[in-house]
Amino acid sequence: GENVEQHPSTLSVQEGDSAVIKCTYSDSASNYFPWYKQELGKRPQLIIDIRSNVGEKKDQRIAVTLNKTAKHFSLHITETQPEDSAVYFCAATVYNQGGKLIFGQGTELSVKP
Amino acid sequence: KAGVTQTPRYLIKTRGQQVTLSCSPISGHRSVSWYQQTPGQGLQFLFEYFSETQRNKGNFPGRFSGRQFSNSRSEMNVSTLELGDSALYLCASSLDGGAGQPQHFGDGTRLSIL
Numbered sequence: 001g002e003n004v005e006q007h008p009s010t011l012s013v014q015e016g017d018s019a020v021i022k023c024t025y026s027d028s029a030s031n032y033f034p035w036y037k038q039e040l041g042k043r044p045q046l047i048i049d050i051r052s053n054v055g056e057k058k059d060q061r062i063a064v065t066l067n068k069t070a071k072h073f074s075l076h077i078t079e080t081q082p083e084d085s086a087v088y089f090c091a092a093t094v095y096n097q098g099g100k101l102i103f104g105q106g107t108e109l110s111v112k113p
Numbered sequence: 114k115a116g117v118t119q120t121p122r123y124l125i126k127t128r129g130q131q132v133t134l135s136c137s138p139i140s141g142h143r144s145v146s147w148y149q150q151t152p153g154q155g156l157q158f159l160f161e162y163f164s165e166t167q168r169n170k171g172n173f174p175g176r177f178s179g180r181q182f183s184n185s186r187s188e189m190n191v192s193t194l195e196l197g198d199s200a201l202y203l204c205a206s207s208l209d210g211g212a213g214q215p216q217h218f219g220d221g222t223r224l225s226i227l
Contacts, residue, residue, distance in 0.1 A: 032213045043117075043203070043218040044156070051213050089156060099144045099161035099210030100169040106155055 002027045004092050006104025013080050014112055021107045023090035024072040030092040033073045034101070035064060039086045047088075048075070080111045114140055117206050117219035125225045131192040134222045136204035138185050142217075144168075144210030145187040147179060150201040150221070159202075162187050163210050191224075199226045 003026040013019050025033075031052040036044035050057045050064045050073065057064050061080075066073040077084055087108050091101040118137040126132050138145050146169075147159040158171040162181035179189045185206075191198055201223050205216035 034215060036218075043220045046215050046217065049213075049215060091156075093212065097161075097169050099146045099163065099207065099216075100158050100171070101146070101148075101156075101205075101216060102158065103148075103156040 002030075002092070002094055002102045004090060004102050004104040006090050006107060008107060009105065010108045010110070012110045012112065015080060015082060017080055019075075019077045019080055019084070019109055019111075021075045021088055021090065021109075022072060023074070023092075023104050024070075025092040025102070026071070027092070027094055027102075028071065029094055030071075030102075032093040033064070033066060034091050035062075035075050036089045036091065037086045038089065038106075044089060077109075080109075082111050082113050085109055085111045117204060117217055119202075119204055119219035119222050121222060122220065123223050123225075125227060126194050127227050128194055128196060130194050131190065132194060132224060134189045134191075134202055134204075134224075136187045136189070136206075136219060138187070138204075138206030139217060142206035142208055143185050144207045144214075145181060145185065146205045146207075146210070146216060147187070147189050148203045148205065149173075150203055151199075156203070159189070161210060168210065194226050196226050198224065200224060 034049035038044040063076045090104040146161040161169040181187045203221040207214040
């Protein structure tokens with residue numbers, strides 16, 4: 001069945017360092033991969049997404065890469081700041097089921113000043 | 114534009130009762146998806162509605178049901194509540210749920226079962 005594995009489950013970095021979170025999906029028909037940031041007690045917020053016809057996408061300090069052959073995608077955050085501390089979720093949708101997101105288990109990122 | 118609105122924000126129920134949660138999507142969005150978030154299971158897909166029809170369904174028992182109205186607002190119903198139903202229930206809307214369309218979440222309804 002559809003599955004998304006996310007690693008690591010927790011990540012602690014010093015302010016200014018980079019952070020990388022990795023996800024692997026099982027369904028080769030998956031074609032859309034969003035990343036969400038969820039701060040404590042708040043809604044998940046979409047921070048970046050990538051479609052299967054693109055290998056990399058950047059938005060200021062964040063970037064996502066996709067390797068369709070290996071079925072994995074990664075989130076890269078550079079020059080981390082304390083306000084980046086949150087839980088990050090990767091997700092994948094299945095072809096023709098765009099309204100259905102399969103989520104990874106989440107990564108709790110802590111950025112220490 | 115107003116975001117996704119969920120009501121109520123908090124609910125306390127007892128086992129065996131039923132509950133109805135409401136979700137108003139972003140204006141113009143016609144697809145509404147529902148998710149259950151728990152510490153142990155993470156975010157799990159419940160179902161998606163589009164044009165008043167359930168289009169996708171996750172692996173939840175039939176006690177979980179939903180519907181969508183002509184104005185795209187959606188409701189989710191859980192009958193015969195169990196302790197394990199305690200969770201944050203999130204809804205998300207997108208334009209039409211097509212491939213590659215971003216989903217935007219509401220603040221959720223936190224349901225506690227006593």
